[in-house]
Amino acid sequence: MKLPRAFYERSPLEVAPELLGKFLVHVTPEGTATGQINEVEIYSQDDPASHTFRGKTPRNAVMFGKGGFAYVYFTYGMYFCMNVSTETEGIGSGVLIRSCIPVEGIGFMQQRRGKSVHLCDGPGKLCQAFGLTREHNGIDLTTSAELFIEDRGVQIEKYTLTPRIGISVATDKLWRFVF
DNA sequence: ATTGGGATCGTCT
DNA sequence: GACGATCCCAATA
Numbered sequence: 001m002k003l004p005r006a007f008y009e010r011s012p013l014e015v016a017p018e019l020l021g022k023f024l025v026h027v028t029p030e031g032t033a034t035g036q037i038n039e040v041e042i043y044s045q046d047d048p049a050s051h052t053f054r055g056k057t058p059r060n061a062v063m064f065g066k067g068g069f070a071y072v073y074f075t076y077g078m079y080f081c082m083n084v085s086t087e088t089e090g091i092g093s094g095v096l097i098r099s100c101i102p103v104e105g106i107g108f109m110q111q112r113r114g115k116s117v118h119l120c121d122g123p124g125k126l127c128q129a130f131g132l133t134r135e136h137n138g139i140d141l142t143t144s145a146e147l148f149i150e151d152r153g154v155q156i157e158k159y160t161l162t163p164r165i166g167i168s169v170a171t172d173k174l175w176r177f178v179f
Numbered sequence: 180a181t182t183g184g185g186a187t188c189g190t191c192t
Numbered sequence: 193g194a195c196g197a198t199c200c201c202a203a204t205a
Contacts, residue, residue: 041197049197059190076198077187083197096197116200124198166197182204192194 003149005142008067012042012086012093015067019084019149020179021156024100026130027146031108033130035100035120036154041164042175043083045092049167052092062138064092070147072127072137079124082132084141084149098123098165098176 003022008015019040026033043050043063051060051073062071063085071083071094083094100120102109109119109129120126127133132147141148161174 043197051197054191057191073197074189075196077189077196079198081197098197118199122198128199164197168196180205183202184200186198186200188196190195 001151002142003068003151005066005068008084008086008142009088010067010086012044012095015084015086016040016042016095016175016177017156017159019095019097020159020177021154023103023150023152024097024130025148025150026132028108028131031105033108034104035102035126035130037097037100037149039097039099039121039176039178041096041098041177043094043096047173047175048169049164050092052094056092060092063094065089068140068142070132070136070139070141072132072134074134075124080127080133081123082127082130082136096123097126100126102129 019037022037024035045052052063056064062069066089067086069085083096085094087093102119113129119129139147156179159177159179162176163171164176
């Protein structure tokens with residue numbers, strides 16, 4: 001079943017480990033892409049590595065909204081990354097979906113990813129494989145029939161904490177969750 | 180297996 | 193005007 005608002009409206013430290021093992025689903029006219037989330041990172045309001053650290057802007061506004069919305073941003077001139085907003089309205093926090101295991105729609109993913117064998121194992125690759133772009137920024141994952149996260153009864157008992165990837169500050173924090 | 184450079188542009192200083 | 197919450201390819205070892 002689809003994750004409800006209450007799941008997201010908690011501290012990202014609580015949300016992140018529970019997102020591991022859940023299923024990201026994107027329904028498109030060509031077909032449905034599904035993947036099991038296996039790597040996430042936390043970005044909170046008072047975190048110098050977070051887009052929200054210097055306050056609300058048009059770009060990061062979704063992170064400051066209610067929990068359970070997709071924050072999809074454009075980066076490095078050519079890639080998109082997807083987060084889910086966490087905590088209540090006014091708090092700029094979220095969880096970056098970094099990687100997932102392809103489950104359904106692998107043919108579409110390969111088509112979108114071209115020659116590469118690496119379909120979903122990275123935030124930019126994941127968005128490309130799932131066909132996620134700026135159009136998906138701001139989608140309510142708790143009500144959308146197009147983009148949402150499902151609980152299919154899988155519980156991840158064992159996971160690893162590491163520093164986050166690709167940041168230059170707060171590198172001591174173990175805010176990356178992998179299983 | 181690891182390293183280094185290039186692509187490419189929106190966002191914020 | 194500088195710099196990314198990245199990725200890919202080529203060169204090195």
